[in-house]
Amino acid sequence: MLEEQKRAGFRPVTPAIVEELKSIVGEQHILFDDQEKLKEYSHDEVAEEMYHGLPEVVVKPNSTQEIAAIMKLANRELIPVTPQGAKSGLSGGGVPIMGGILMSFERMNRILEIDRTNMMAIAEPGIITNDFSAAVEKEGLFFAGYPMSLLTCYLGGNVANNAGGGKAVKYGVTSRYILGLEVVLPSGEIAFYGGKRVKDVTGYNMVQLMVGSEGTLGIFTKIVVKLIPLPKAKTDMMVLFKDLDLAIAIVPKIMTEVGVTPTGIEFMDRLTLETSCKHLGESLEQYKNAGAFLIIEVDGNDAEQVLNDSLDIGDYCMQNGAIDAFVAQTPSDQEKIWKLRRNAAEAFKAISPRQTLEDIVVPMSEIPRVLPVLEGLSIKYDVFIPCYGHAGDGNLHVTVVKNPDHSEEQWLEILPKILTDLYSEINKIGGTISGEHGIGNKRKQFLTLVLGDSEIESMKSIKRALDPNNILNPGKIFDL
Amino acid sequence: MLEEQKRAGFRPVTPAIVEELKSIVGEQHILFDDQEKLKEYSHDEVAEEMYHGLPEVVVKPNSTQEIAAIMKLANRELIPVTPQGAKSGLSGGGVPIMGGILMSFERMNRILEIDRTNMMAIAEPGIITNDFSAAVEKEGLFFAGYPMSLLTCYLGGNVANNAGGGKAVKYGVTSRYILGLEVVLPSGEIAFYGGKRVKDVTGYNMVQLMVGSEGTLGIFTKIVVKLIPLPKAKTDMMVLFKDLDLAIAIVPKIMTEVGVTPTGIEFMDRLTLETSCKHLGESLEQYKNAGAFLIIEVDGNDAEQVLNDSLDIGDYCMQNGAIDAFVAQTPSDQEKIWKLRRNAAEAFKAISPRQTLEDIVVPMSEIPRVLPVLEGLSIKYDVFIPCYGHAGDGNLHVTVVKNPDHSEEQWLEILPKILTDLYSEINKIGGTISGEHGIGNKRKQFLTLVLGDSEIESMKSIKRALDPNNILNPGKIFDL
Numbered sequence: 004m005l006e007e008q009k010r011a012g013f014r015p016v017t018p019a020i021v022e023e024l025k026s027i028v029g030e031q032h033i034l035f036d037d038q039e040k041l042k043e044y045s046h047d048e049v050a051e052e053m054y055h056g057l058p059e060v061v062v063k064p065n066s067t068q069e070i071a072a073i074m075k076l077a078n079r080e081l082i083p084v085t086p087q088g089a090k091s092g093l094s095g096g097g098v099p100i101m102g103g104i105l106m107s108f109e110r111m112n113r114i115l116e117i118d119r120t121n122m123m124a125i126a127e128p129g130i131i132t133n134d135f136s137a138a139v140e141k142e143g144l145f146f147a148g149y150p151m152s153l154l155t156c157y158l159g160g161n162v163a164n165n166a167g168g169g170k171a172v173k174y175g176v177t178s179r180y181i182l183g184l185e186v187v188l189p190s191g192e193i194a195f196y197g198g199k200r201v202k203d204v205t206g207y208n209m210v211q212l213m214v215g216s217e218g219t220l221g222i223f224t225k226i227v228v229k230l231i232p233l234p235k236a237k238t239d240m241m242v243l244f245k246d247l248d249l250a251i252a253i254v255p256k257i258m259t260e261v262g263v264t265p266t267g268i269e270f271m272d273r274l275t276l277e278t279s280c281k282h283l284g285e286s287l288e289q290y291k292n293a294g295a296f297l298i299i300e301v302d303g304n305d306a307e308q309v310l311n312d313s314l315d316i317g318d319y320c321m322q323n324g325a326i327d328a329f330v331a332q333t334p335s336d337q338e339k340i341w342k343l344r345r346n347a348a349e350a351f352k353a354i355s356p357r358q359t360l361e362d363i364v365v366p367m368s369e370i371p372r373v374l375p376v377l378e379g380l381s382i383k384y385d386v387f388i389p390c391y392g393h394a395g396d397g398n399l400h401v402t403v404v405k406n407p408d409h410s411e412e413q414w415l416e417i418l419p420k421i422l423t424d425l426y427s428e429i430n431k432i433g434g435t436i437s438g439e440h441g442i443g444n445k446r447k448q449f450l451t452l453v454l455g456d457s458e459i460e461s462m463k464s465i466k467r468a469l470d471p472n473n474i475l476n477p478g479k480i481f482d483l
Numbered sequence: 484m485l486e487e488q489k490r491a492g493f494r495p496v497t498p499a500i501v502e503e504l505k506s507i508v509g510e511q512h513i514l515f516d517d518q519e520k521l522k523e524y525s526h527d528e529v530a531e532e533m534y535h536g537l538p539e540v541v542v543k544p545n546s547t548q549e550i551a552a553i554m555k556l557a558n559r560e561l562i563p564v565t566p567q568g569a570k571s572g573l574s575g576g577g578v579p580i581m582g583g584i585l586m587s588f589e590r591m592n593r594i595l596e597i598d599r600t601n602m603m604a605i606a607e608p609g610i611i612t613n614d615f616s617a618a619v620e621k622e623g624l625f626f627a628g629y630p631m632s633l634l635t636c637y638l639g640g641n642v643a644n645n646a647g648g649g650k651a652v653k654y655g656v657t658s659r660y661i662l663g664l665e666v667v668l669p670s671g672e673i674a675f676y677g678g679k680r681v682k683d684v685t686g687y688n689m690v691q692l693m694v695g696s697e698g699t700l701g702i703f704t705k706i707v708v709k710l711i712p713l714p715k716a717k718t719d720m721m722v723l724f725k726d727l728d729l730a731i732a733i734v735p736k737i738m739t740e741v742g743v744t745p746t747g748i749e750f751m752d753r754l755t756l757e758t759s760c761k762h763l764g765e766s767l768e769q770y771k772n773a774g775a776f777l778i779i780e781v782d783g784n785d786a787e788q789v790l791n792d793s794l795d796i797g798d799y800c801m802q803n804g805a806i807d808a809f810v811a812q813t814p815s816d817q818e819k820i821w822k823l824r825r826n827a828a829e830a831f832k833a834i835s836p837r838q839t840l841e842d843i844v845v846p847m848s849e850i851p852r853v854l855p856v857l858e859g860l861s862i863k864y865d866v867f868i869p870c871y872g873h874a875g876d877g878n879l880h881v882t883v884v885k886n887p888d889h890s891e892e893q894w895l896e897i898l899p900k901i902l903t904d905l906y907s908e909i910n911k912i913g914g915t916i917s918g919e920h921g922i923g924n925k926r927k928q929f930l931t932l933v934l935g936d937s938e939i940e941s942m943k944s945i946k947r948a949l950d951p952n953n954i955l956n957p958g959k960i961f962d963l
């Protein structure tokens with residue numbers, strides 16, 4: 004048993020408890036004693052081992068009732084329960100850092116209903132987001148709230164993190180599409196908040212309190228998702244600029260001056276563009292004078308209108324400092340553009356596996372003020388800090404990459420200093436630490452840099468109200 | 484002092500407390516002892532006196548700090564505080580039913596910032612929604628989350644109720660546009676949740692927990708509102724159908740078959756249409772075969788596209804049972820159509836001031852199943868139950884009108900029975916009691932008809948966590 008776990012007043016998972024868990028979910032849906040297999044559930048996409056944690060037992064429930072029974076047992080025995088999705092998280096939110104019971108949703112992956120008339124669907128948390136998207140698209144419907152990791156992530160994880168993605172400028176993030184949740188509360192009681200209703204003010208908005216609560220307030224067992232008609236046409240445009248300041252300055256004007264709200268506006272700085280090209284074996288020739296790269300996606304129902312909107316945006320960009328603009332109308336041309344952006348994280352990992360993918364968000368207009376901050380930090384600490392992300396949302400995936408000349412000890416020493424400096428500066432310009440990846444285990448030590456006592460204490464009071472034993476996903480977002 | 488107030492453990496407002504309140508907000512911003520003036524603050528738009536309540540003192544603070552000081556005093560002295568906006572509420576949510584301190588926001592009506600680059604504005608809660616809308620429209624921006632009562636209501640009330648309105652089909656309700664809130668918590672502490680950021684997952688979504696909490700969890704002092712580019716063109720279409728079933732059946736198909744998402748889809752039944760026409764002195768001639776009336780609003784940036792979308796919808800309606808369709812492109816023609824819908828509530832009030840305006844919401848596809856329920860209730864209880872509302876959202880303003888032949892006693896006896904029957908039936912088809920008007924004082928006795936113990940108890944636990952003395956707006960949504 005971990006020291007931390009003991010300190011927090013939790014008890015160990017005994018063989019008797021394992022037997023009781025077996026009686027709830029069935030013997031074949033329990034992992035225990037097999038350290039290699041348990042280890043697979045000990046981490047998400049965060050590489051640093053200090054953010055990993057080994058579960059004592061893994062359970063794979065298959066129903067709301069089984070989950071409720073597990074939570075009742077956990078409360079009775081004071082054993083922590085960590086809900087875990089696809090392990091594609093970027094903040095350690097689904098990692099069992101206090102040991103105890105790891106609850107995996109891999110078996111709860113059904114679509115329970117696709118309701119074409121109301122444009123809604125009900126699904127379980129363990130469905131892969133892309134499978135869910137594909138199923139509703141067959142019905143001419145569209146789930147607009149998905150993140151970049153849709154090929155691997157689970158819908159439940161999207162909801163738990165209030166995931167963003169590449170279409171948030173026009174369509175918003177996951178939360179906008181979640182109308183109802185069946186939830187097993189930390190106590191083991193089952194609640195159904197909201198429902199198949201686009202408007203509902205009957206009591207507090209528990210649905211939106213649950214969305215983004217990172218598995219600390221309740222376990223989602225059924226998710227009611229609002230869908231929209233599948234747009235019939237889209238274009239992706241690549242626009243090159245001499246420098247990032249010029250590129251970023253144009254972003255709000257696309258909406259206010261051109262009058263078009265694109266689906267998404269992504270950007271990459273020069274370093275990201277180069278690294279991504281090299282990683283993919285692409286020539287840099289066509290980007291030779293480009294200090295920054297924008298991807299602007301426009302969609303709609305009328306192909307001609309969509310193309311005209313794109314051309315209007317392209318013209319505006321060219322009149323305002325762009326050095327090149329190219330509208331991709333075919334899926335293969337579109338894929339060519341997006342590939343560079345989607346592979347950015349992988350490309351940096353290939354250079355140095357030691358890096359931290361950050362998720363700061365600032366008012367869109369303040370992005371230019373972030374860039375000198377990054378430059379200053381990169382000089383001060385002698386590291387690379389490339390930057391890419393969702394320009395239209397002010398959500399920047401600043402990536403601090405370990406200098407290969409630095410020792411592991413140096414890296415571990417400077418990393419918290421870099422992040423403290425970064426977050427403090429971001430806070431000064433109205434920004435915060437996470438736009439879509441969450442706080443989890445990785446960022447909780449920095450929460451006080453951007454939130455005050457009254458904000459944090461009020462959040463903690465809600466956690467205590469719903470989870471008096473601190474049984475559900477303890478040690479995430481904050482320590483109680 | 485009221486019996487109820489004493490039972491709840493509250494203390495009366497003494498002259499000493501009035502002196503202290505004067506020292507906080509200034510003598511001229513306090514009302515005390517003048518029963519006539521106090522009475523003006525004793526009700527909202529709900530007519531029944533049983534839902535009214537006289538405050539002991541009215542305070543009109545002018546700053547966050549003054550509000551914080553009042554809340555600290557109220558906690559120390561155990562005096563209830565009821566925040567009140569424009570008194571345009573439809574559920575008694577801002578009525579001081581436990582006496583105590585009535586906090587009016589009439590002085591806090593400033594727009595603090597309009598940020599055109601980020602398309603956001605920051606305002607105080609006491610600004611009239613229409614004043615706020617007009618100010619942002621001057622900057623080419625649009626606040627899409629406003630309710631029908633925008634000429635009188637306050638922005639703070641819109642947020643407290645998570646108001647809906649006539650544009651929710653396309654633009655969603657108020658909550659979608661609220662990105663940040665400065666809040667005085669019940670304890671008197673000041674918190675700032677969210678900010679000028681379109682994405683934020685740094686801790687729990689306290690902003691959306693506060694939105695729609697009906698002034699029971701915190702007092703909003705600054706509201707960060709997301710705006711969108713002002714649409715350049717709109718059309719309003721009137722479509723007549725022989726009966727309501729035909730009209731309602733077409734609503735989802737406008738989106739799924741025609742592929743257009745209108746701004747709003749409103750409907751009126753025959754009784755509402757007749758009553759509204761009579762009230763306005765309009766001829767019924769052009770509506771003579773109409774059993775139902777739809778208003779379909781379409782907007783966008785391209786006038787031609789908007790007109791084409793409207794014509795597509797009109798054609799589809801005519802091919803599917805409509806008896807007439809008329810697209811209004813000029814403001815005066817548009818006003819003519821909307822006037823009938825906007826005056827519906829007034830028209831019924833003119834016939835019988837004794838009526839209850841309801842706010843049920845069901846999955847859009849279930850609207851046809853509501854109609855026979857209303858017919859059954861109207862026969863069983865011998866009352867008129869006209870129906871109009873937001874068809875595109877499934878949000879129906881069922882209006883139970885007192886039969887002039889019934890005595891006041893009869894009306895008061897049957898009304899709760901009618902509502903119990905109505906809500907129970909609505910619950911069976913996946914609906915709930917309030918889509919946009921709130922629970923407040925008027926509907927709390929019916930909450931258990933649509934929510935179970937675990938839902939209500941979890942909401943109460945949050946109320947207790949943030950307001951342990953039950954000081955802020957007690958007796959609303961539920962009794963603790």
